[in-house]
Amino acid sequence: MELRLYLRMLQRGWWLIVLTALVSLNAALIASYLATPQYQTSARFVVSPNPSIISGRDAVSSLATLDKRSIVSTYAEFLNSQRIYQETLDALGLSSSQVKGYTHNAVVLPDANILELTVVGPNPQMTALLANSIGQHAIGAIREVYAVYDIRFLDPAIAPEKPFSPKPTRDAMLAVALGVVVGSALAILREQIQAPLDAYRRRRIIDGVSTAFTRRHFERRIEEQITRDPQGTFSLGLLQLSGLEELIDTLPQPIVQRVLRQVTRTLRDELRGNDIIGRWNDIGFAVMLPATPGNGAARTLTRIHAALSEPIELEPGGDVIQLEPNIGIVMYRNGDTLPILRERLENSVEHARRHAEQPVFLMEPAA
Template structure:
């Protein structure tokens, strides 16, 4: 599954994800330290009909209906942040209008209520309170002269905030860690994609799962080829060899399938260079190969695999970033004798391979003895 491959890629490149997240966290904390604090003071206003001027019940009802349409509340919000109120407030405070440019003003109507919130943000905790108080007072006076049927007054007066609203080191750090981790995951996937061999993601003919075609036939075809070779070999010799790449087995569940196939493909190519055209190479399992050697005895096959083993035991580079892997090839060889069937000779080769995997002998030739024996280097071929 794609999600499983993504998780494996991120797990293999965990250091990149961690490094990116830590760098983002460090930058966020550095910005928090050098940034100027911003404080916020909030005032709340309530709008209501002016009972002293509404002597008739109908006038009171009409005023309440107007408040329900919210237009008066919205108008008062626009007045609060208007240029006129800013100019009048600057004059009342004894400062230039440009001084108020350092402040940020926002208004919000409380849902289902005739209440308006007015917030002022600035660099000084006391100044934001004074500016909010002054602008609120100026707006109340201005609106009171226009809408005499309504009164606007402070519901909550502003106060000097204790803590700044920004920067917030905890909040900024958590956001930076999250974004840094996400960016690190993207970089990890990009790095994994760059390491994937070219063309490995394409659909290869004969493979329903889209894997790259190997120079080796599937196992069921290999068994059929072996039965055919046994039935037609006559008096000629025939051997079967099984190759297991022990170093690759440790990475099957962590490396991308394309990378595993690339290494297996490399081993198959090395075998093909040493074998005859009539010899057959098949897939033994996820990390192994199988070979039918027509006209070749077991000891002769062992000599060929010695040359292959020397190449495979060198560190294998499997990506463009210089990543290498140490392989430990093991060979189990069985020579066809005594009218043995295909499954029987494969069983003998498996037994030889298991013996090669358990001890220091990397190449074991099965012989018609109670147990497999290793190749005698002084044996005549």
């Protein structure tokens, strides 16, 4: 259930996921285009007992000493030494500014007496030159201090043919994957934030008992209709359920809710999709029929009157009540305002209540 909920969130926020992925892809491609290519090369060195000094049983013990890794780690620090690096630059006639974009690092390979010196920089020939030169100077410095264990080149560095960074294809794929992950998180976060906001907005415009619009929202829609088309035609109907007048305060709330929601369903079944339904008061509903003249509204509301005149069960198989609907109808005239329409609408339904022979009353505009 939880998984399906998240899948629906992602489905609704698909555009956000796609947008984030595209933004990430473009950012990665632009960064790859603007980035300076970086080349990487490595030189490897082997550490072993010096055969000119050690032989026989001493060679065996010296190999055992190498297994403790302290000698090899010390040699790695020579390769990483800032003094060795500066001496190398001086020997090559290079200044620090000329190698500003270069880095070097030496590590001991696992389970081996092998050192690897890696140099990274924007020029492939310079990276190889620095790696080999640093190695050569470090070998000289080490031999001055440690004569028992020799260090020499195993694999000299060579100039790389292709940069190791940037890699547009790899970066683009990673960017898209990251964009999808971030977009999915944003889509879920958006749903989590939007759900309470939607619920709050819904509570402001939807009557929780009947599920029709609140009166405040209904009247706002009337004003919007007048503003949008001040010379247009629309009709309003007000339904008063007189049969509920004495029961609304005594019936249990669940029963009142069931009855009023059934009234709302009946109105929706009989009206068009663009017609608007609002709860006017405790026992009243109002409807707005856009682009509908008074006679057309009267025919529709007469049909609704017949549907609402049928007995309604308070509970399945239980008592029934008669809603006794009375309906007043008015048609908008050019120049009418909301207060005028409200007054005419309430007068028309009051007329319908007082004249039982005319339960659906259309108040004709005054000449």
